[in-house]
Amino acid sequence: MAEEMNNELEGMKDLQVNDIVTGKVTKVEEKQAFVDAGYKVDGIVPISELSSLHVEKVSDVVNTGDELDLKVIKIEDDELVLSVRGARAEKAWDELKATFEAGTPIEAEVAEVVKGGLVVDVGVRGFIPASLVERHFVEDFSDYKGQTVTLKIVELDAEENKLILSRRAVLDEEADEKKKQVLENLTIGDTVKGSVQRLTDFGAFVDVGGVDGLVHISQMAHHRVESPGEIVKEGEEIEVKILAVDADKERISLSIKDTLPGPWTTIEGQFQPGDVIDGQVKRLVSFGAFVEVAPGVEGLVHISQIANRHIGTPGEVLEEGQAVQAKILDISPSEQRISLSIRELEEKETSDHKVQREYEAPEEDHSGFSLGDMIGDQLKKYRND
Structure with a gap:
């Protein structure tokens, strides 16, 4: 009997706080469990030491007969407090540290x-x-x-x-890997579908397969665009042409304009030499003025064709944004060239006015008297006198 007590005492001395032991659940209560861990008394596992998460009832986590790894958190002659949470954490922190470093x-x-x-x-x-x-x-x-x-x-x-x-x-990381694959597979010159993500003053960002590319405002249409909202709206599905790809900087340049028929193609057959058309002055240069006669189509009015008098600069007569009428002198859509004249319309107008004056009937005198009538009446009066 004394020998058994000595063995128990030796066992008690072998257990220290923070030791990891294995025990079997002998009893389950609502707020604690009892475990045989080879100590002289059953160890107690409080409900708070069962899991790192909140536990409502001990029976939700352990049952009688379960074998558990436990950490000694308190030991006295007649009391042994154990922790399932502590034993798991001891092992988990080491594994988590290795995972974190890797x-x-x-x-x-x-x-x-x-x-x-x-x-x-x-x-x-x-x-x-x-x-x-x-x-x-x-x-x-x-x-x-x-x-x-x-x-x-x-x-x-x-x-x-x-x-x-x-x-x-x-x-x-998954998105970055997908982006990398998309960038590697994009080919300059390809036309792809995309979704407009957001609009800015300088263009529109379009998602093409998980990567945003920029359609600069200059690439939105063949004609001048003041705001990207004139052409596209957020969420809209569109076709774009890939102009450039920089995989290192993750930049993609796109174009809507290049997916559309050219403006010179659309006007073919619409205009003929001699036609008088409406337009707007877009640019003034030293040798003349460029006038937009259709979206994206500009014709040149040479300085010699601006007015029927000599002018030093186009700005003496015209200003950018001005609406004008011009006559087509020559047109070649294949060469993207139109020659225009404002002067010929002015000369025609001047000529028409001159012809009108020459053929205009003299104004009649509706007073009812002529000079002969008035003199004749006076002569008659004189003779009678």
């Missing part, structure tokens, strides 16, 4: 949705802040509970029992 992801089931994010159990309590759950804003996280998610460790501190995880980091 940069490899882990998988975990979302155990709780709390204010500010999500909670998982990976041997220790891990927290995923709301801003690190998705790449976009999420208002309600309730659907995430029970989901298994892939995560990256962004902060780890075993001493502070702190583990911050990110699902967004995994999604960002």
Whole structure:
């Protein structure tokens, strides 16, 4: 009998705080479990030491007969307090540290949705802040509970029992890999479909297979565009041509204009030499004025064809934005060239006025008297006198 007591005492001396032991559950109560860990008395596992997560009832986590790895957190002659959570954390922190250093992801089931994010159990309590759950804003996280998610460790501190995880980091890496593949497969000159993501003053960003490319405002149409909103709207599906790809800087230049028929093609057959057409002065240069006669189509009025008098510069007669009429002297859509004249219309107008004056009947005198009548009357009066 004395020998058995000595063995128990020796066993008691062998157990120290922070030791990891194996025990079998002998009894389950609502707020604690009893475990035979080879000590002279059964060890107690409080409900708070069963898991890194909140536990309602002990029976939700363990049953009689279960074998558990446990950490000694308190030991006295007649009391032994053990922790399942502590034993799991001891092993988990080492594994998590190795995972963190390697940069490899882990998988975990979302155990709780709390204010500010999500909670998982990976041997220790891990927290995923709301801003690190998705790449976009999420208002309600309730659907995430029970989901298994892939995560990256962004902060780890075993001493502070702190583990911050990110699902967004995994999604960002996936998006970057997809972007890289898309950039490698894009070919300059190809026409692809895309979705307009956002508009700016200088153009529109279009998603082409997961990568945003820029359609500069100068590439939106064949005619001058004041605002990208004139041509496209956010969310619209469009066709674009790939102008340039810079995989290193992740930049793609796109064009809507190059997917559309050229303006010179569309006007072919519409205009003939001798036609008088309306236009708008777009540019003034030293040798004349360029007048837009159709969207994206400009003709030249040479300085000698601007007025029926000598002028030093086109700006003496015309200004940019001015609406004018001009006569087509020559047109060649294949060469994208139209020669125009404003002077000929002025000369024609002057000639027409001259002809009108020459053929205009003299104004009649409707007074009812002529000079002969008046003199004749006076002569008659004189003779009678």
